[in-house]
Amino acid sequence: MVLRPATIKDVAARAGVSVASVSRVLNAQGVVGEDVRARVMEAVETLSYVPHSGARSLITRKTDTVGVILPDLFGEFFSELIRGMDLAAREKRLHLIVSSSHDDAEEASFAIKSMRGRVDGLIILSPHLDAAALAASMPRSLPVLLMNGGARDVDRPSITVDNHGGAEVMTRHLLAQGRRRVAHVAGPVGNLEAEARRAGYLAAMAEAGIEPVVLDGDFDQASGFRAGAAIAAMDIRPDAVFAGNDMMALGVLLALQEAGLRCPEDVAVGGFDDVPIASLVRPALTTMRIDIAETGRRALERLVSLIDAAGEAPINHEIVRPTLVARQSSNSSNSGNSGSKSALAQGG
Amino acid sequence: MVLRPATIKDVAARAGVSVASVSRVLNAQGVVGEDVRARVMEAVETLSYVPHSGARSLITRKTDTVGVILPDLFGEFFSELIRGMDLAAREKRLHLIVSSSHDDAEEASFAIKSMRGRVDGLIILSPHLDAAALAASMPRSLPVLLMNGGARDVDRPSITVDNHGGAEVMTRHLLAQGRRRVAHVAGPVGNLEAEARRAGYLAAMAEAGIEPVVLDGDFDQASGFRAGAAIAAMDIRPDAVFAGNDMMALGVLLALQEAGLRCPEDVAVGGFDDVPIASLVRPALTTMRIDIAETGRRALERLVSLIDAAGEAPINHEIVRPTLVARQSSNSSNSGNSGSKSALAQGG
DNA sequence: CTGTTAGCGCATTCAT
DNA sequence: ATGAATGCGCTAACAG
Numbered sequence: 038m039v040l041r042p043a044t045i046k047d048v049a050a051r052a053g054v055s056v057a058s059v060s061r062v063l064n065a066q067g068v069v070g071e072d073v074r075a076r077v078m079e080a081v082e083t084l085s086y087v088p089h090s091g092a093r094s095l096i097t098r099k100t101d102t103v104g105v106i107l108p109d110l111f112g113e114f115f116s117e118l119i120r121g122m123d124l125a126a127r128e129k130r131l132h133l134i135v136s137s138s139h140d141d142a143e144e145a146s147f148a149i150k151s152m153r154g155r156v157d158g159l160i161i162l163s164p165h166l167d168a169a170a171l172a173a174s175m176p177r178s179l180p181v182l183l184m185n186g187g188a189r190d191v192d193r194p195s196i197t198v199d200n201h202g203g204a205e206v207m208t209r210h211l212l213a214q215g216r217r218r219v220a221h222v223a224g225p226v227g228n229l230e231a232e233a234r235r236a237g238y239l240a241a242m243a244e245a246g247i248e249p250v251v252l253d254g255d256f257d258q259a260s261g262f263r264a265g266a267a268i269a270a271m272d273i274r275p276d277a278v279f280a281g282n283d284m285m286a287l288g289v290l291l292a293l294q295e296a297g298l299r300c301p302e303d304v305a306v307g308g309f310d311d312v313p314i315a316s317l318v319r320p321a322l323t324t325m326r327i328d329i330a331e332t333g334r335r336a337l338e339r340l341v342s343l344i345d346a347a348g349e350a351p352i353n354h355e356i357v358r359p360t361l362v363a364r365q366s367s368n369s370s371n372s373g374n375s376g377s378k379s380a381l382a383q384g385g
Numbered sequence: 386m387v388l389r390p391a392t393i394k395d396v397a398a399r400a401g402v403s404v405a406s407v408s409r410v411l412n413a414q415g416v417v418g419e420d421v422r423a424r425v426m427e428a429v430e431t432l433s434y435v436p437h438s439g440a441r442s443l444i445t446r447k448t449d450t451v452g453v454i455l456p457d458l459f460g461e462f463f464s465e466l467i468r469g470m471d472l473a474a475r476e477k478r479l480h481l482i483v484s485s486s487h488d489d490a491e492e493a494s495f496a497i498k499s500m501r502g503r504v505d506g507l508i509i510l511s512p513h514l515d516a517a518a519l520a521a522s523m524p525r526s527l528p529v530l531l532m533n534g535g536a537r538d539v540d541r542p543s544i545t546v547d548n549h550g551g552a553e554v555m556t557r558h559l560l561a562q563g564r565r566r567v568a569h570v571a572g573p574v575g576n577l578e579a580e581a582r583r584a585g586y587l588a589a590m591a592e593a594g595i596e597p598v599v600l601d602g603d604f605d606q607a608s609g610f611r612a613g614a615a616i617a618a619m620d621i622r623p624d625a626v627f628a629g630n631d632m633m634a635l636g637v638l639l640a641l642q643e644a645g646l647r648c649p650e651d652v653a654v655g656g657f658d659d660v661p662i663a664s665l666v667r668p669a670l671t672t673m674r675i676d677i678a679e680t681g682r683r684a685l686e687r688l689v690s691l692i693d694a695a696g697e698a699p700i701n702h703e704i705v706r707p708t709l710v711a712r713q714s715s716n717s718s719n720s721g722n723s724g725s726k727s728a729l730a731q732g733g
Numbered sequence: 734c735t736g737t738t739a740g741c742g743c744a745t746t747c748a749t
Numbered sequence: 750a751t752g753a754a755t756g757c758g759c760t761a762a763c764a765g
Contacts, residue, residue, distance in 0.1 A: 057745080092742035094439040094743095116463065123484065137468060
């Protein structure tokens with residue numbers, strides 16, 4: 038039942054030409070006569086021939102494929118990111134192999150190894166992976182773009198978000214709203230992004246000379262909910278919460294609501310990432326915006342240029358600076374629905 | 386700078402054995418002496434050798450890779466789905482090539498063609514693709530699992546959601562809450578899933594002998610918002626809305642809220658999919674639940690069995706029946722916070 | 734148990 | 750402008 042797919046030989050035979058001519062037609066190499074081209078095309082069509090990518094890559098030493106290693110956390114952030122990468126990959130006619138759900142460095146290393154030889158380059162987002170683990174699992178010959186939290190310390194090109202700076206901006210913003218007891222819900226321990234955000238928060242609090250309050254979280258909504266409930270129950274209750282990411286901020290929001298506290302009146306809330314849903318909840322969530330899809334696209338494009346440069350490119354570390362998006366959840370001039378209508382009317 | 390990666394020959398040379406032995410060790414084929422195995426492993430290690438997947442697939446006729454074609458719509462539904470597939474793929478030691486953002490049949494066809502030859506099988510989710518387009522872009526020799534809306538009509542194995550039945554259940558549920566004027570916000574025209582849901586709604590309304598009201602939407606939050614605003618402004622205002630998916634339902638929820646209407650008191654709302662956020666908004670959203678990640682995992686596993694069966698498998702159409710999850714947004718016995726705490730405490 | 738060898742499908746010299 | 754021949758890295762069949 039499963040017919041052997043047509044090979045270049047079959048095409049050549051049917052077109053009455055040599056395999057070399059078929060190859061030339063298909064790759065637009067050299068010059069080919071009009072009649073030959075036509076016959077080849079006809080044969081390709083009727084045999085529905087498609088070149089064997091393996092055989093081709095054996096010779097060209099390219100796979101036209103790039104790999105993406107993602108952490109366990111999924112949700113809106115990563116799907117947006119992949120979307121951006123996918124769009125860029127399509128334009129460059131590249132394929133995208135994804136491998137997600139790696140919850141520790143070992144798994145991520147394994148995934149990296151298993152992709153070697155089948156991709157031309159790799160984009161790695163594994164907040165658990167440090168320089169040592171990375172070096173161990175990758176040959177220098179494979180172009181790699183890091184999007185890890187602590188990538189700046191590593192001898193590899195990278196794109197990273199300025200988590201520390203962003204956290205400072207957010208914390209200062211909450212303080213500027215007149216809030217004093219600003220608490221922080223931290224991301225998972227060992228996650229470099231989470232730690233940078235926490236550090237930024239601590240720096241801003243120290244700067245303001247206010248005692249910090251840090252609660253544990255893991256970047257998931259549920260942990261934000263628990264932290265929010267804990268905050269609501271505190272004797273000396275914080276009047277603002279900076280959650281390590283938007284999903285936790287949403288959890289905080291709900292917990293506050295269920296505890297009968299109003300946001301922003303009683304407690305202001307800020308998040309990080311600006312995932313699509315952030316502008317769609319009520320109160321709309323103040324957050325640090327990262328243009329996620331665009332960052333994904335940039336990442337892919339940089340990886341491509343690394344591949345093209347064949348190791349001759351300088352190793353530089355690009356930094357994406359998140360921008361503050363002040364919405365309702367941190368609004369101190371009380372009242373209403375600011376901006377929500379327009380945001381949605383323009384198309385979520 | 387870019388060293389040629391080590392080949393099997395390099396390994397053989399360093400280990401002082403033949404390439405055949407190296408191959409045997411690596412593939413656990415045949416029997417190999419302990420000393421040889423050790424020397425090979427040592428050489429593999431120090432040369433950090435990794436087999437060239439192209440060369441291997443040339444001879445084994447397998448790529449150990451499966452492709453996934455996704456539509457333009459992204460967001461939580463598809464990221465969950467991919468997550469499920471990815472998990473299953475890892476267990477089976479397969480790689481996953483994804484190609485998303487196809488907003489029409491032509492683009493999807495192109496993506497399908499471009500994957501031929503580099504995957505062992507394909508999972509296709511393209512609600513725009515009909516039988517004809519599909520047949521045109523795929524050779525019978527490639528195992529394919531369809532997850533399109535109208536896949537039951539096609540001569541290919543499939544997994545589909547019972548959209549029609551689910552829509553009936555939801556519509557009847559809203560009617561059973563004592564609602565009479567139940568409106569429907571439809572998904573994009575030409576999308577088979579959307580059309581099945583609309584048809585299910587119409588059927589249930591006809592059954593109840595009530596005049597249907599259908600508003601246009603495109604599965605995006607913003608379109609739900611617009612529809613919600615329109616509903617709020619109607620002279621004879623509906624007392625319930627069944628949105629074609631959860632994201633539109635969220636939009637409806639917000640529009641109602643901004644219009645000063647209460648949900649569920651004034652207008653009940655139901656969605657479809659049960660994306661993670663559905664249980665986390667307030668009022669929590671009543672919806673038709675599909676275990677998305679599990680469905681993704683099933684899909685991948687079925688594709689694998691199709692591949693293993695090498696065309697000898699019967700073509701069957703599996704149907705996933707969504708189940709009603711009645712939450713606050715459709716609750717007629719008014720009042721509160723039902724169930725929200727437990728849902729979150731258990732881990733969003 | 735191990736080595737030799739053919740050939741997978743293709744791009745690419747080198748001839749013509 | 751076209752064809753014949755070579756070899757990419759690997760597995761498998763065959764020898765030994």
